[in-house]
Amino acid sequence: MSNPQEHEPSGRHQSKKAAASGWIGSALEYYDFFIYATAASLIFPQIFFPKGDPKIAIVASLATYGVGYVARPIGAFILGHWGDTHGRKKVLILCMFLMGFSTIAVGLLPTYDQVGLLAPVLLVACRLVQGFAVAGEISGASSMILEHAPFGRRGFFASFTLQGVQAGQILAAAVFLPLAHYMPADQFNSWGWRIPFLLSFIVIVAGYIIRREVEETPAFAEEGRKHERPRSPVLDAFKYSWKDMLRVVCMSLMNVIPVVATIFGAAYAVQAAYGIGFAKDIYLWIPVLGNILAVLVIPYVGNLSDRIGRKPPIIVGSLAAGLLAFGYLYAISIKSVPLAICMSLLMWGVVYQGYNAVFPSFYPELFPTRTRVSAMAISQNVGTAITAMLPALFATVAPPGAPNIPLIVGSLAFGITVIAAIAALSARETYRIHMNDLGNAGALPVPKPDYERMREKTLADARLAKAAG
Numbered sequence: 001m002s003n004p005q006e007h008e009p010s011g012r013h014q015s016k017k018a019a020a021s022g023w024i025g026s027a028l029e030y031y032d033f034f035i036y037a038t039a040a041s042l043i044f045p046q047i048f049f050p051k052g053d054p055k056i057a058i059v060a061s062l063a064t065y066g067v068g069y070v071a072r073p074i075g076a077f078i079l080g081h082w083g084d085t086h087g088r089k090k091v092l093i094l095c096m097f098l099m100g101f102s103t104i105a106v107g108l109l110p111t112y113d114q115v116g117l118l119a120p121v122l123l124v125a126c127r128l129v130q131g132f133a134v135a136g137e138i139s140g141a142s143s144m145i146l147e148h149a150p151f152g153r154r155g156f157f158a159s160f161t162l163q164g165v166q167a168g169q170i171l172a173a174a175v176f177l178p179l180a181h182y183m184p185a186d187q188f189n190s191w192g193w194r195i196p197f198l199l200s201f202i203v204i205v206a207g208y209i210i211r212r213e214v215e216e217t218p219a220f221a222e223e224g225r226k227h228e229r230p231r232s233p234v235l236d237a238f239k240y241s242w243k244d245m246l247r248v249v250c251m252s253l254m255n256v257i258p259v260v261a262t263i264f265g266a267a268y269a270v271q272a273a274y275g276i277g278f279a280k281d282i283y284l285w286i287p288v289l290g291n292i293l294a295v296l297v298i299p300y301v302g303n304l305s306d307r308i309g310r311k312p313p314i315i316v317g318s319l320a321a322g323l324l325a326f327g328y329l330y331a332i333s334i335k336s337v338p339l340a341i342c343m344s345l346l347m348w349g350v351v352y353q354g355y356n357a358v359f360p361s362f363y364p365e366l367f368p369t370r371t372r373v374s375a376m377a378i379s380q381n382v383g384t385a386i387t388a389m390l391p392a393l394f395a396t397v398a399p400p401g402a403p404n405i406p407l408i409v410g411s412l413a414f415g416i417t418v419i420a421a422i423a424a425l426s427a428r429e430t431y432r433i434h435m436n437d438l439g440n441a442g443a444l445p446v447p448k449p450d451y452e453r454m455r456e457k458t459l460a461d462a463r464l465a466k467a468a469g
Contacts, residue, residue, distance in 0.1 A: 008151060008434055008435050008436060009147070009217075009218040009219040009221075009222040009369075009435055009436060010218060010222065011217075011218030011221055011222065012215065012218065013148050013149070013150060013218060014148050014214060014215060015145075015148050015149050015150060015153070015157055017148075017213065017214055018144050018145045018148035018149075018157070018214055018217075019145050019148075019149075019157045019160040020160075020210075021141075021144070021210055021211055021213070021214045022141040022142070022144060022145045022160055022161045022164060023160040023161070023163055023164035023167070024164060024206075024207070024210050025092060025096060025137075025141060025164065025207055025210060025211050026137060026138070026141050026161050026162070026164030026165045026168060027164040027165070027167040027168040027171065028096070028168065028203040028206060028207045029095065029096055029099050029100075029133075029134065029137050029168065029203070029207065030134070030137070030164070030165045030168030030169060030172075031168040031169075031171045031172050031200075031203060032099045032100060032102075032103040032130065032168075032200050032203060033068070033099070033130060033134050033168075034168060034169045034172040034173075034262075035103070035172040035175065035176070035196045035197060036068070036103070036106065036127065036130060036197075037172075037262060037263055038172055038173060038176050038262075038266070038284070039176075039193055039196075039197075040061050040064060040263070042176070042180070042266065042270060042280050042284075043188075043189060043193045044061040044064070044123070045057035045058050045060070045061040045271070046189060047111045047112060047113075047119075047189060047193075048061065048064075048109075048111060048112050048119050048120050048123050049061060049112055049120060050112065051112075058267055058271055058273060058395055058400075060120070063391075063392040064120065064123055064124055064127055067124050067127045067128060067131065068127040068128065068130050068131030068134075068388070069131055069381075069384055069385040069387070069388025069389075070128075070131065070385055070388070071127075071128040071129070071130075071131030071132045071135070072131045072132070072134065072135040072381035072384060072385050072388075073135070073378065073381050073382050073385055074132060074135070075131065075132035075133065075134070075135030075136060075377075075381070076135040076136070076139070076374075076377035076378040076380075076381040076382075077234055077374075077377075077378060078132075079091050079094070079095060079132075079135055079136030079140070079373075079377060080135075080136065080139065080233070080234060080237075080373045080374030080375070080376075080377035080378055081232075081233055081234050081374055082094065082136070083136060083139065083140050083143070083373030083374070083377070084229070084230065084233035084370065084371055084372065084373045084374050085229060085230075085231075085233060087216045087220055088140050088141075088143050088144040088147070088216065088217055088220060088373065089144065089211065089212075089214060089215070089216050091136050091140045091373065092136070092137070092140045092141060092144065092211055093207075093208065093211050093212070094136070095133050095134065095135075095136045095137050095140065096133075096203075096204065096207040096208065096211065097204060097208075098129060098132065098133030099130060099133035099134060099137075099200075099203075100200045100201070100203050100204035100207070101129075101200075101204070102126050102127075102129035102130045102133065103126075103130065103197050103200040103203075104197060104198060104200050104201060105126045105129075106123065106126045106127075106130075106197045107194040107195075107196075107197025107198040107200075108194070108197075108198075109122050109123060109126070110122075135377055135381045136373070136377055138161060138162075138165070138360065138376075138377075138380065139363075139364070139372075139373050139376040139377035139380060140373055140377075141161045141164075141360075142158055142161045142360040142361070142363065142364050142376065143217070143364045143372050143373050143376065144214070144217055145157050145158045145160065145161055145360070146158045146360075146361060146364050146365070147217035147218065147219040147220065147369070147435065148217055148218070150458045150461075151434065151435065151446075151454055151455075151458060152306060152451065152454055152455030152458050153306060153455070153458055153459075154306070154361050154365070154431070155302045155303065155304075155305035155306040155310065155358065155361040155431060156299060156302045156303045156305075156306055157302075158302065158360040158361035158364075159298050159299055159301065159302025159303075159305075159357045159358070159360060159361065160298075160299070160302075161360040162298055162356050162357055162359075162360050163294075163295055163298040163299060163357075166291045166294040166295050166298065166356075167291070167295055169262070169287060169291045170288055170291045170292060170295070172196065173284050173285075173287055173288045173291075174288065175195070175196040175199065176196060176284055177284050177285070177288070179192045179193070179195060179196070180280045180284060219369045219435055219436075220369065222369075223369055223370055229370060230370050230371065233370060233371040233373075233374040233375075234371075234374045234378065236370065236371050236374075237367070237371040237374045237375035237378065240368075240371070240439075241366070241367050241368075241371060241375050241439065244366040244367065244375070244379075244427065245375055245378065245379035246379070246423075247366070247379075247423045247424075247426060247427050248363050248366065248375075248376065248379035248380055248383065248423075249379045249380075249382050249383040249386075249423075250383065250419050250420055250422070250423035251314065251318075251355075251359065251363075251383065251420045251423045251424055251427075252359075252379065252380045252381075252382070252383025252384050252387075252420075253383050253386060253387055253416045253417075253419055253420050254318055254321075254352075254355045254356075254359075254416075254417060254420045255383065255384045255387040255388075256322075256325075256387050256390060256412075256413050256416045256417065257321045257322075257325065257347065257348065257352045257355075257413070257417070258348070258352075259387055259388070259390050259391055259394075260325050260328065260329070260394075260409065260413050261286075261287060261290065261328065261344060261347065261348040262287045262348075263391045264390070264391045264394045264395065264409065265286070265328065265329070265332060266283060266287075267391070267395065268329070268332055268405065269283045269286075269332050269340070270283050271400075273400035274400045275400065275401075276332055276333070276335055277335065278332070278335075278337065278340075282337060285341070286340060286341055286344045287344070287348070289341060289344065289345060289349070290344045290345055290347075290348035290349040291348075291349070292349070293345055293349030293350060294348065294349045294350075294352075294353050294356070297349065297350055297353045297357070298353055298356065298357040299357075301313055301353050301354060301357035301358060302357045302358065302361070305357070305358045305361065305362075305431060306431060306455070309429045309431050310358050310361060310362035310365070310429065310430055310431050311362075311424050311425065311427065311429055313354035313355070313357070313358045314354060314355045314358050314359065314362065314420075314421070314424040315421045315424050315425055316354050317351055317352055317353065317354020317355040317356070317358075318354070318355050318417045318418075318420045318421040318424065319417060319418065319421050320351040320354070321347050321348075321351045321352040321354075321355070321417060322413055322414035322415075322416070322417030322418065323414060324343060324346055324347035324351060325347060325409075325410045325413040325414060325417075326406060326407070326410035326411075326414070327343045327346075327347070328340065328343040328344055328347050328348075329405065329406035329409055329410050330343075330406040330410075331343045332406070333405060333406050355420070359380075361430075361431075362424075362427075362430060363376045363379075363380060364376050364438075365430035365431075365433065365438050366427065366428075366430060366438070366439065367438065367439045368438060368439030368440070369435075369436075369438070369439075371439075372438075372439070387416070390412075393412075394408075394409045394412070397409075397412075428441065429445065431445075432445035432446045432448075432451045433445055433446075434446065
């Protein structure tokens with residue numbers, strides 16, 4: 001067995017503190033991002049767009065949701081460069097401030113009745129800033145946690161990034177639930193919807209306090225000591241890692257599942273034009289329950305990926321979630337709330353987590369430290385930008401009154417998940433590769449017996465440290 005110190009960066013590893021920072025920061029930042037997504041489905045068509053044709057208003061509102069993802073690749077280039085040259089910690093704090101202030105701005109916007117077409121223009125501008133800001137969050141937080149985590153436990157610790165994202169979605173819906181349920185409709189439509197956006201001020205304060213406490217990662221610090229940080233990590237990423245970046249783009253198309261579950265599914269279920277008639281407050285419980293289950297499932301799947309590898313959970317989760325999309329949309333079409341909840345719990349809360357819990361470790365493990373944030377941010381955000389156009393596409397090819405809406409949208413969703421599964425299948429396995437060897441296509445994995453011994457030693461050291469502390 002080779003000396004692991006030759007392949008692992010030296011320095012202070014703050015595994016738990018980094019994981020906690022990533023979890024809380026992602027939860028707070030994605031609270032901002034998803035309250036917009038919720039409002040785009042439930043309320044924005046009525047207040048920011050002309051009321052002449054409800055079908056056009058639905059498509060336009062869902063398109064503004066997608067605009068945020070269009071800005072994400074631009075943010076990925078800039079914030080990825082910042083994260084690889086100035087540090088993971090600095091880019092995460094910058095992302096948080098941009099996201100927080102743009103979300104507060106949405107809560108202060110005038111409506112269409114007040115300023116006409118200027119209202120959707122301002123809404124799009126705020127959404128562009130949101131999309132720019134969130135582009136660096138997942139890649140930055142995942143890289144920070146991964147680089148602080150011990151060998152053999154990277155999948156478990158990195159999964160807390162996405163557990164935080166799911167918690168942020170729960171918080172977003174939980175804020176909307178009492179408002180939508182208890183407030184009179186006219187008050188909710190006039191000013192009640194603004195409350196969740198203005199609460200982002202708390203996000204800014206809390207996020208800054210938490211994230212300033214985490215030190216820069218040992219891997220990034222070691223790059224600085226060796227003077228190996230690239231002047232242009234984006235160019236290096238495209239030059240040396242373009243094949244893996246293309247794989248990540250394709251795997252990131254799995255964002256189609258949350259699009260089906262929480263964006264198009266919401267419009268399909270609650271907008272009067274579709275004629276389904278789910279109550280808004282009832283429908284909001286569907287993603288809430290699914291995300292609560294996801295929060296429980298994610299760390300177990302992350303831990304599983306440390307034992308069997310990253311690829312099996314992603315492949316199985318992709319294909320199975322795609323198949324369950326048919327059942328979920330069918331449940332909405334027959335107006336069965338209990339069946340829709342059950343299908344959501346399976347598709348979104350359990351099966352999709354095979355992908356969702358693992359990509360925060362798998363994606364950054366495909367790239368070397370010197371270009372990790374840039375390569376992951378650019379490729380992941382290009383993939384999610386593509387899927388962000390899907391709500392408007394779904395509403396166009398399956399508009400209100402169209403026959404076989406579940407079959408049309410379900411077939412598109414499943415086809416996309418097949419592409420993601422094939423991309424994962426073609427990638428190399430990374431869970432037994434040392435930190436300093438990640439991103440090297442020729443790196444040899446730690447032999448299985450040695451890997452198990454190292455993993456058990458890591459767990460034993462953690463137990464001793466906990467007992468001593």
